[in-house]
Amino acid sequence: MTTMTIAKAINEGLRATLSNNPKSLLMGEDIGPLGGVYRVTDGLIGEFGADRVVDTPLAESGIIGTAIGLALRGYLPVAEIQFDGFVFPGFNQITTQLAKMHSRSNGNLTVPVVIRIPYGGGIGSIEHHSESPEALFAHTPGLRIITPSNPHDAYWMIQQAVNCQDPVIFFEPKRRYWLKGEVDTESAGPAEDPFKAQVVREGTDATVVVYGPLVPVALAAANAAAEDGRSIEVIDLRSISPIDFDAIEASVKKTGRLIVAHEAPTFGGIGGEIAARISERAFHSLEAPVIRVGGFHMPYPVAKVEEDYLPDIDRILEALDRAFAY
C-alpha cells in the first residue's frame, strides 16, 4: 500500500501501462515536457520518449481522429483532452467515428482508444473549465464511460480502460486530483470490475448514488444524516456507461429510497436514467420517488456563484428530507 493523490495515481497507472504494453502511447496538448496542465503525465516523456508521449498540435478533432487511426494500426492510444469544455471540437470524431467503428465494420475492426478528460467544477475557474458533459457521451452507444473517485480506483481503472477493447472515456474528477488515499499497486491485478458500482458506505434507510467528485460529498452528507438517526447507503457508480443497475436495484430494495446526485444538469442526465430504470425494476420497493440532485438548466455559472450551483452536503440532505417526508 502506498499513499498518493489521484493525479499521481493516474500518473503511476499510465507509467505501468506504458511499461507493460509497447503498443500503448499517450497523446495530447502539453502532455510532454510540461506533463499536462495538471501534471498527470509528469515525467513520462523523459522515461518513454516522444514516440510514446506525444505532444500534439492544438486540435482536438485531430487528436481523437489520429488516435482512431493509430488504434486501427494496432496501437493503444490514450488521448488527453485538456479540459471538459474543450472536448467538443473532437465530439464529431468521438460520436460518429470512434463509437461506431466496431459496429459499422460488422465487428471486423476495433478501436481501443482511451480519452482522458478532467471534468467538473469547484475549482473557481473561468468558463469552459468546470463542466460535466458525461451524459452527452453516455447517450452514444458504443462508448464506455468510467470515472474514479479515489486514488486506488484511479490507478487501476486507467489501466483497465487501456486494456478494454472498446473505446473508453475516462473522466477525471479534477477538483479531487489532490485527494490522497491508499493505493495497492502490488496486487497482481485489480479485483474490481471497472464497470461495476461499489457500495462505499452501507446503510438501511436510503441510498445515495454518486460518482467522481461527489463521492466525498455524499459520504459527508451520510455522516451528517447519521447524526439525525438516518442510515444512508452510498454507492460510488464508477461506471457511467454501462451503469450497474443491479447494484443500485439491490440497494434500493433494501433501503426503499434513492437519491442520485451529479454536478451535471439534471435535465436529460444520468440521474434521470437511473430514476427511470429503478422505477421499472424496484417500483414496489420505493417509499418515495427517486430524487435527482444536480446542476441547474443553465450554462455552468461564473466561479463566484458556483457554490450555489454545485450539489453540496446540504443539497443532498435536503433531498433526503424530501424522500423521508414523502
Add this chain to the structure above:
Amino acid sequence: MGATHLPSTEFDGTELDDQLEAQAEAALGVPSTEMVQLLGPDGTLGTDSVFSEYAERLDAEKLRGFYADMAAIRRFDQEATALQRQGQLALWVPLTGQEAAQIGSGRASQPQDYIFPTYREHGVALTRNVDLAELLKQFRGVSNGGWNPKDTNFHLYTLVLAAQTPHAVGYAMGIQRDQRLAAAKGVGSDQGADGPAEPKAAVMVYFGDGASSEGDVHESMVFASSYDAPVVFFCQNNHWAISVPTAVQTRIPLSNRAKGYGFPGIRVDGNDVVAVHAVTEWALEHARQGNGPVLIEAFTYRVGAHTTADDPTKYRESSEEALWREKDPLDRLEKYLRAEGMADEAFFAQVAADGDELAAYIRKSTYESDAPDIRTAFANTYVEAHPLVAEELAWFEEYSAGFAGGDEGEGAGR
C-alpha cells in the same frame, strides 16, 4: 529533396515562401500551380520533365489494364444506377467521369499501403480487390460496409465528410512507429536477423473539393506535416459539392494549400490516367521513404448527378457537362491504345463482354443480398460483454418469441 523543416526559431515568411517554392520545384520540376498532364484529351502523349519517366515504365499490358479497369468500373456504375432505379438500392453515388483519378491512383498503390476512401471511390475499391458486390450492401441498407478492411487494406467508406482524414494520418503515425519499433529490435532493416525487410508502407486518403473545407482536413494536414507522416492526401476536385461549385470552397488551386502546411502539392489532370498514376506513384514513394506527406489534387469532373437523388439541372448548365465529356478519361486512352496499336478490336470486345459479366454478377448478388439479423447489431455494438445490450437483447428475444405461435409469417421474420 529531403524533408525540409520549417524554421523553428525565427519565422521568416519570405524565406519560408522561397524555400517551399524551391522545394516544390526541386521535387517536381514544376511550380505547384501548373497541372501535370501526360495523355491529353486528343489521345496524344505529352512530356513532363519529372513524370514522363513514370509514364515510360508503363507497357502496353499495363495501359490495357487501366482501360479495362476504367471500363469495368463505369459499367459497374451504370449497373448500380439501374439497380437503384429498380428499387434494389436506396441510393447510388455515381463516379462516371472520375475513373482515371480513381484507377490511376489506386493502381499506383501497393498491397501494403492502406487506403481510406470517402464514399465515391468505387474505382479505387476495384484496384484493391474489394468484391464490388460487397460495396453495394451499404447502398442497399444491409450493411455499413460488407468487406473486411483488413483483407484489402481498403477502409470502409466514411460518410461524415473528411472524418477519415485524421484516421489516415493516425494510421500513418502507426506505420512510423512500427518502423521505429522494428528498427529498435534490429528487424525490418536489410541486415535484419528475421529475414527480409517488410516493404515500406504509406497511407492514401481520398476526399472531395467540398470536404476540403472541413476542419478535419486542416487538422490532418497539420498533424501530417508536424510528424512527417507517410500519407498522401488525394483530393478529387470534381468541381461540385452537390450543388456548390468549387469556387465557394477555395479561391486558389486546392493543391496550393499544401504549401501552407509545408509539403508538396501537385495538381494533376484527373482525367488522365497516365498522369494520375505517375503522380501518385511518385507521391506514395515519397511518403514511404520518410519524406512526409503530399497533397494531390486531381482535376476532374462529376459528369453525372451527385447521387441518384440529385438533379444537376437545377444548378449547372448541360453545356458544362458536354465540355467535360470531351475530356473523357476512357476515350482518350482508347484513342491512344488504338493509335499505338496497343489494343485491337478483340480487346475492346472482350472488355465489353467482361463488363456484361460483371453487371450480371452484380445484379445477381444484389438480389440475393438479404437483410442481416438485427442480433448482429446487438453483437457488434461493443467488443466486450455489455449488460445493457444483453438486457435489451434478452427483452427482444422474449418479445419476438411472443409472435412465434400466432401468425407464422410475422414470427418467422424475427
